[in-house]
Amino acid sequence: MTEATRRNLVVEHINRRIQSRTLGPGDKLPSVRGLAATLQVSASTVVEAYDVLVAEGIIWARRGSGFFVADRAQPFAVSQTGPQLEREVDSLWVARQSIDAENDVTKPGCGWLPSDWMPVDALRRAMRQVARASSAVLTDYGNAQGHLELRHLIARKLHDQAIEAGPDCILLTNSGSQALDLVCRLLLSPGDTVLVDDPCYFNFHALLRAHQIKIVSVPFTPKGPNLAALEDILKDQRPRLYLTNSALHNPTGATLSATTAHRVLSLAETHDLIIVEDAIFAEFEPTLSPRLAALDGHNRVLTIGSYSKTLSASLRCGHIVARRDWIEALTDLQVATNFGGPSPMVSEVLHTALTDGGYRKHMEALISRLDRRRSQMTRELGALGLKPWVKPRGGFYLWCEFPNQIDAASVARRSLTRGAVFAPGNVFSASQSMSSFMRFNVSQLESGHLKLLGELIKAGDTADRT
Amino acid sequence: MTEATRRNLVVEHINRRIQSRTLGPGDKLPSVRGLAATLQVSASTVVEAYDVLVAEGIIWARRGSGFFVADRAQPFAVSQTGPQLEREVDSLWVARQSIDAENDVTKPGCGWLPSDWMPVDALRRAMRQVARASSAVLTDYGNAQGHLELRHLIARKLHDQAIEAGPDCILLTNSGSQALDLVCRLLLSPGDTVLVDDPCYFNFHALLRAHQIKIVSVPFTPKGPNLAALEDILKDQRPRLYLTNSALHNPTGATLSATTAHRVLSLAETHDLIIVEDAIFAEFEPTLSPRLAALDGHNRVLTIGSYSKTLSASLRCGHIVARRDWIEALTDLQVATNFGGPSPMVSEVLHTALTDGGYRKHMEALISRLDRRRSQMTRELGALGLKPWVKPRGGFYLWCEFPNQIDAASVARRSLTRGAVFAPGNVFSASQSMSSFMRFNVSQLESGHLKLLGELIKAGDTADRT
Numbered sequence A, B: 001m002t003e004a005t006r007r008n009l010v011v012e013h014i015n016r017r018i019q020s021r022t023l024g025p026g027d028k029l030p031s032v033r034g035l036a037a038t039l040q041v042s043a044s045t046v047v048e049a050y051d052v053l054v055a056e057g058i059i060w061a062r063r064g065s066g067f068f069v070a071d072r073a074q075p076f077a078v079s080q081t082g083p084q085l086e087r088e089v090d091s092l093w094v095a096r097q098s099i100d101a102e103n104d105v106t107k108p109g110c111g112w113l114p115s116d117w118m119p120v121d122a123l124r125r126a127m128r129q130v131a132r133a134s135s136a137v138l139t140d141y142g143n144a145q146g147h148l149e150l151r152h153l154i155a156r157k158l159h160d161q162a163i164e165a166g167p168d169c170i171l172l173t174n175s176g177s178q179a180l181d182l183v184c185r186l187l188l189s190p191g192d193t194v195l196v197d198d199p200c201y202f203n204f205h206a207l208l209r210a211h212q213i214k215i216v217s218v219p220f221t222p223k224g225p226n227l228a229a230l231e232d233i234l235k236d237q238r239p240r241l242y243l244t245n246s247a248l249h250n251p252t253g254a255t256l257s258a259t260t261a262h263r264v265l266s267l268a269e270t271h272d273l274i275i276v277e278d279a280i281f282a283e284f285e286p287t288l289s290p291r292l293a294a295l296d297g298h299n300r301v302l303t304i305g306s307y308s309k310t311l312s313a314s315l316r317c318g319h320i321v322a323r324r325d326w327i328e329a330l331t332d333l334q335v336a337t338n339f340g341g342p343s344p345m346v347s348e349v350l351h352t353a354l355t356d357g358g359y360r361k362h363m364e365a366l367i368s369r370l371d372r373r374r375s376q377m378t379r380e381l382g383a384l385g386l387k388p389w390v391k392p393r394g395g396f397y398l399w400c401e402f403p404n405q406i407d408a409a410s411v412a413r414r415s416l417t418r419g420a421v422f423a424p425g426n427v428f429s430a431s432q433s434m435s436s437f438m439r440f441n442v443s444q445l446e447s448g449h450l451k452l453l454g455e456l457i458k459a460g461d462t463a464d465r466t
Helices: A003-019 A032-039 A043-055 A093-099 A120-130 A135-139 A148-160 A176-187 A202-210 A227-237 A258-270 A292-296 A324-338 A344-355 A358-383 A408-417 A447-465 B003-019 B032-039 B043-055 B091-099 B120-130 B135-139 B148-160 B176-187 B202-210 B227-237 B258-270 B292-296 B324-338 B344-355 B358-383 B408-417 B447-465
Strands: A059-062 A066-069 A170-173 A193-198 A214-221 A241-245 A274-278 A301-306 A318-321 A397-401 A437-441 B059-062 B066-069 B170-173 B193-198 B214-221 B241-245 B274-278 B301-306 B318-321 B397-401 B437-441
Touching (some): A003 A032, A032 A043, A043 A066, A043 B344, A043 B358, A093 A202, A093 B324, A120 A344, A120 A358, A120 B120, A120 B135, A135 B120, A148 A170, A170 A176, A176 A274, A176 A318, A176 A324, A176 B324, A193 A202, A202 A214, A202 B324, A214 A227, A227 A258, A274 A292, A292 A301, A344 A358, A344 B043, A344 B344, A358 A447, A358 B043, A408 A437, B003 B032, B003 B043, B032 B043, B043 B059, B091 B202, B120 B358, B135 B344, B148 B170, B148 B318, B148 B344, B170 B176, B176 B202, B176 B318, B176 B324, B214 B227, B258 B274, B274 B292, B292 B301, B344 B358, B358 B447, B408 B437
Parallel strands (some): A193 A241, A274 A301, B193 B214, B193 B241, B241 B274, B274 B301
Antiparallel strands (some): A059 A066, A170 A318, A397 A437
């Protein structure tokens, strides 16, 4: 029997006595020597077991007098959160439902890949390697701007995307969302106007609302924002900032054309507009698409990115790329509000996993797998009358319109009672004009979902006719 | 020779050819088979080596055509940041100087323990254990409120501190600072007035300024805030919130008395004041001190905590304890602005390290070690004419006054040129009335610092006399 097994037996013995109430709250535990003799184990085994029970809050130690049963010795029942059916279907709805879904709930509307599509072995290797890193990496606050080698690596990856920026122009953050949050804090004041695409990533709405920002939206076309509408809005509403996705647009999967990119930037110069380019899906591109930061050289464009979609969302590390003076001010802001950026230990794990020779192969395999999956799901959704608005070049989203003006929010609400979280169109739409659209994550979409959609479409059909 | 060694030799071979310019930017690399034959290694070794070079950004792959030297094949020079001597000595000064200090700079003014005082072996064990966790822990976004078992554990630890709060009333955050940041976002608007202690933790000033909050301060006594002054301020300035430290006050190390705690809470009730109690040093207490949350039951008090000081600042995980409805709103805010809280992987490492039987022993040893160190440093600083304002019951701070009204900011500025970051009094003081005080971290204070202080005090003395 191993030492750990012997220790666990002592822990169980005490837990049983507490459960059977032969030891009650406040009672003194047997002495270490006494229990060691009773159970025929060494005193050090009992000491270790008592330490575990103290750490778990089951018992406590009074220096010099021994160990006592805690007042609240029974562990709390682990509560089940379950789906919140009554909550309004707004821009936080998909986020909270997806994040907090229980294990038996599926998430064809969520914004990430299933964990078995991710390079888990590389992450495990990286963690074991970082477990041997210097003590400082494991215990200290890191550099305020973030892990230097990781910033160098990001700079090289940006260079491969035709974007030039040194590590001094990069700030690591806790996430892509927090990167945007810091940008809003630096560049905006409550009451300012910000322009977003219609549709756009739903959390942009929630985040801007948290900053008390006035949101205006520009209709999005398969080649980027509608330029005539953009010009009118810039003249009439004078937004301070335009927040958009480049590389692969969320939720549509569309790609900015070179002409549109150039024109957007010219308009931004004329109207003194700052642009935040969220390029979180850039690594999913099969070939490079026009990037505003590549044209502008981070003069009035800021880039946001993260490896949450390609490597791990559990690590929590994003980044902002911007002018050196803005990065310095953003760094101060992050120190003031978070005493620094992402975990240095996590940054080291991320850097290790990204420089593992396997990351490129993982991305190539992922891109191919998603290509096949998008084609298959386009066919299967098409058979139900759901047609993608564009054919995306990459990524895991399909933005589809329901037949017969079926209300996607109602489909989402009904699906939640059947254990599936969908992402209905209007959570992506500031104008609330996308009620019959839905964003599908092809990597999470299963045959059961297609069957459920078929049923709900049919029911909607009938409802319309009666 | 191992496979890894052979791969590294191929990597070195290519790097040498790039450095010697026999391979230039854009050049095609030798074919995998060709190089394998030349170097007498297997093709798979060359493929692995090329993958490493791609991951490092030295070369890139064009699908179907082979590998090419990147345009910017030379790795960036790693820049040295060095101390920023010219920066104003304000509330961000100590933070940035301490966080960004190079390895040869010492930090007797910083707010953390040296890494060799921390339970590094327990952290390494926890990381190795979590490296074997389920894939979902390593790749997925976690529960929006944060790791459930960790919240249970925090609830049990709070119970041991006479504070009752279930895991539903706890939100995990990226840090103690971010916990406070979220509270400010929820409960305050720009222009609101917030009350802090004079002196108080310097980053409170920076954080509140980031929220455009008007800061007022109440003189702090060895038993808590000056009650007469507090009452006057509540009547005249009507602050919405009072932000204070309980358990062990930062920077003074003082402890709130029971009488003062009760009176503060009565005044808060009369004047409808919300109290945020930052109890980040609670685990360093030798015995329990009065806690506002224990008296109030989290009606108008919110508690903030973290394990940055006792376990690791690298993990980045703090928490807020508050009323259930506030926690729900804070969770939404954290999703909107950060798409969730701390890294689920990190939360798992933290939970594992805290429930390791060794944590209690680590804290007992740490408390004893700090007791001895505070006594020793009190004597040695006293010999230089620096006397602690109070004798703290625990923790690692001593708040001392210089003799002869020597200006602590000037000492700090001069010390920085000698490679030591000190924390001068006025960065802790909203009223700027603490110019001859300094906060010392006894765990970081070395004999060289005492010698340097002796010299500067002597020089200051002479300067006064001439």
